[in-house]
Amino acid sequence: MSGNVLRLACTAAVAAQIALVPPAAPPAAAEPAPGTRSVAGLLTDLQRLYREAEKATEAYNATEEELSKRRAQAERLDAALARTRLSLHERRQAAGLLARRQYQSRTDLSPYLRLLLARDPQHALDQGQVIGRLARERAEAVARLTGSERRAGELARRARKALDDRLALAERRKRERDEVRRRLREVERLLASLSSRQLAGLAELERRGTARAQERFLASGVLGDDAKPSAAGETAVRFAVEQIGKPYVWGAEGPGAYDCSGLTSRAWARAGTAIPRTSQEQWARLERIDLGELRPGDLIVYFPEATHVALYLGDGMVVQAPRPGARVKVSPIAANPVLGAVRPDPGGEPVRRYTPPRLPAGASEGSDEGHAAGYAPAAPETSIR
Structure with missing residues (x-):
């Protein structure tokens, strides 16, 4: 095993409470070597890099969520366009049949003149009704044909725009994917440069900082006394x-691995409640609640940019997927700077009886910030279609 890997392997529990350390200053032109920096300075650098990586990840x-929506929209448009083109073909055939019938029934005298010259008045009236009906049918056929052509043209335009939007989003997703990878490489390089x-x-520093933050x-x-969760909240917690x-x-977003919002969105999906995929959208679109009203299953959102989220477990603890290199674990609610809380099911009634789930051995072990070794590969990429 190389020296870098050995050093990285020592970092499974390394992190610190971000709120206790001032934001890192922009790197100077000639940054000091890692061996000359203080532990607090190194921690600040790691915190900055991780926050930048998480912002890029969210x-x-x-973009991935929006791309999925656009794919579904494009598929619906393509299906509607196919149906409209089939209808247009049928109506063109019907219009052609009417035109051939009209041509085959032509004589030197117009139908109206023949109507005037008819000897039998009743026959004349009957013939007039037939002429009127044929005229209406022809007008209706032309109107239907015109409407179908207009609709087909509009659907084709929307389908082309949907494809263009999808391709633009796919390109943006690729740039953002590359940005995440670049940020994580910076973290790996810094971790590899550190001594035991x-x-x-x-x-x-992490252990003491997190303990102090949680105590304060x-x-x-x-925080008030925890309320009982709703039935859906209990399901989300247990998941x-x-x-x-x-x-x-x-x-x-599962089942074998998660990022922070992948865990919370999947937990609530298991509970039968669809919520937004990203932490920013969860913060923006779900109902906000006071921290004193927390109940298990609520979501705790962190940092001013709402770039991290965890699921409230109760008793001042959360379940979270902390950072790359870490694992899903139980953490103090104050392991990161709390922005606020949201509730996915504000109308859910609390259960009458609630027994918190039993935690597995070592549920709280490991870094809350995820300054750890062995970066898992990114989630498999979906195809760009």
Whole structure:
């Protein structure tokens, strides 16, 4: 095993509480070597890199979700266009048949003149009704044909635009995917440059920082007594707990790996409630609640940009997929700077009895920030169609 891999393997529990460390200053032109930087400075660099990677990941997820919607829209348009073109073909045939009948019934005298010259008045009236009916049928056939042609043209235009939009989104997704990979390579390079002593210092700084942040958060009184979850919330919690130990992989939403919003969206999908895919959309579109009203199953959103999310477990703890290199785990609610909370099922009635799920051994072990080794590969890419 190479020296870099050995050093990376030592980092499975390395992270720190982001709120306790000031934002990193922009790197200077001549950045000092890793060996000359303080542990706090290294931690700040790691925090900055991870936040940038997570922002890029959520942007990628949002584009991927929009691309899926556009694919579905394009498929619906293509199907509608095919049906309209078939109808147009049938109506053209009907219009052609009317035209041939009219041509075959032509004489030197117009139908109207023959009507005037008829000897039998009743026969004349009958003939007039036939002429009127044929005229109406011809007018209706022309109108239907014109409408079908107009609709087919509009659907074809929309289908072409949908394809163009899909291709543009696919290109944007590729750029965002490349940006995520670039950010993660920066993290890997920094981790590989650290000594065992520096890594141990980072782990200790994380442990103390997270403990202090959680103590302050609980002492503030912002959390009330946990309410009982709804039936759907209980299902989401139990599903999330079952995922503990699975790796974080950016862009993944199960079943073998997850990113932060992939875990929360999949947990609530299992509970029968569809919620947005990304943490930003979960924060923007779900109903916000006070932290004092939390109940298991609610979502805790982190950072001013809403770039991280976890599922509330109860008693001031959450289930989350922390960062690349980490695994789904139980963490203190204050392991990251809390932005607020949202509830996917605001109308859900609390269950009468609730027994929290039993946590597996080691559920809280590992880094809350995911400064760890062994980056799992990205989620399999969907084809660009």
